Amino acid sequence: MSHTSPGCGCGCAAPARQSGAAPVSIGRPVVGTGDGRHAIEQIGIAAGSFVMGDSSGDRNPGDGEVPLHAVELGAFAIDATSVTNADFARFAEDTGYATEAESFGYSAVFHLAVDAPSDDVMGPAAGTPWWLGVRGADWRHPHGRGSTIDGLDDHPVVHVSWNDAIAYCAWAGRRLPTEAEWEYAARGGIARATYPWGDAEVDDGGWRANIWQGDFPVRNTAEDGHLTTAPVRSYEPNGYGLWQCVGNVWEWCADWFDARYYASSPASDPRGPATGETKVLRGGSYLCHVSYCNRYRNSARSQNTPDSSMGNAGFRTVAR
Incomplete structure (x- = not known):
């Protein structure tokens, strides 16, 4: 089984935007009250320690999920869900912010999800023909100009780059x-488990996450009810009360990516490499499947350039 990272052609996350392209205790949940009207329910995570990395042997070569290493963290509060279309709309309306997908004029859309005039389809990405560059695809038009987010307020916002996520965080007083x-x-407090719910398979006793079903990339049976994104409060939350940490959409993290970082990572509050070319993505997406990309696991890592956007990546925020 072969696995690669999104910047290098991973099937379940989009290729990088081409350079030079045009422009463990739970605290009581509270509601954010920052100037940016960030209203997502917060989950308080107590200071503690855990073993970070892959314990199951399911790691993807080159992703740097080992060595296992103990990490101590201070307390923080994290969004119970990914940032939704409704949340991002408040930010855009307050600030007039234009995302990088809007500025560049295109973004990456999975081929079965495209809803756009044929002239808008720029063609497949090298090595990943199921990813198409689509003009007019952005967070308001996730599948292309023919699509909207009407009725999708509670779905995760997509087609947001790492830079876009940082802009939202600045508005919301978050990071x-x-x-x-x-x-x-x-x-969710389960030590060394493969998934947020434990080690049971994702389809054991009913679907536990929004991932691909069928033959990738040509047929999705949508047994879980979703071809692309699902509402952020679908399935069951983990032991801390976080919804859909795996599957649905990839989530941007603050860190630069380096597959060798775990070998020298600090034991206390690691912040990632000082520099890099790509940023970390976590959690997998609705395109992941064990047959070719089993990154819907707690320890799975991926990456893309900070200006890249795609139809299966979003983010959630934290504060201390």
């Missing part, structure tokens, strides 16, 4: 989680 914070929260 992106570090990779270590993300994994600690996603585990």
Whole structure:
């Protein structure tokens, strides 16, 4: 089984935007009250420690999920869900912000989801023909100009780059989680488990996450009811009360990506490498499947350039 990272052609996350392209205790949940009207329910994560990395042997070569290493973290509060279309709309309306997909004029859309005039389809990405560059695809038009987010207020916002997520955080008085914070929260207090719910398979006793069903990339049976994104409060939350940490959409983290970082990562509050070319993505998406891309796991790592956007990546935020 072969696996690669999104910037290098991973099937379940989009290729990088081409350079030079045109422009463990739970605290009581509270509601954010920052100037940016960030109203997502907050989950308080107590200071603690955990073993970070892959314990199951399911790791993807080159992703850097090992060595296993102990990490201590201070307390933080994290969004119970990914940032939704409704949340992002408040930000855009307040600030007039234009995302990078809007500025560049295109974004990456999975081929079965395209809803756009044929002239808008720029063609497949090299090595990943199921990803198409589509003019006019952005967070308000997730599948292309023929689509809207009407009725999708509670779905995760997509087609937002890392830079877009940082802009939202500045407005909301928040920040992106570090990779270590993300994994600690996603585990939900279950040590060394493969998934947020434990080690049971994703379809054991009913679907536990929004991932691909069928033959990738040509046929999705949508047994879980979703071809693309699902509402952020679908399925069951983990032990900390976080919804859909795996599947549905990839989530940007604050850290630069380096597959060798775990070998030298600090034991206390690691923040990732000082520099890099790509940013960490966590959690997998609705395109992940065990047969070719089993990144809907707690320890799975991926990456893309900070200006890249795609139809299966969003974010959630934290604060201390």
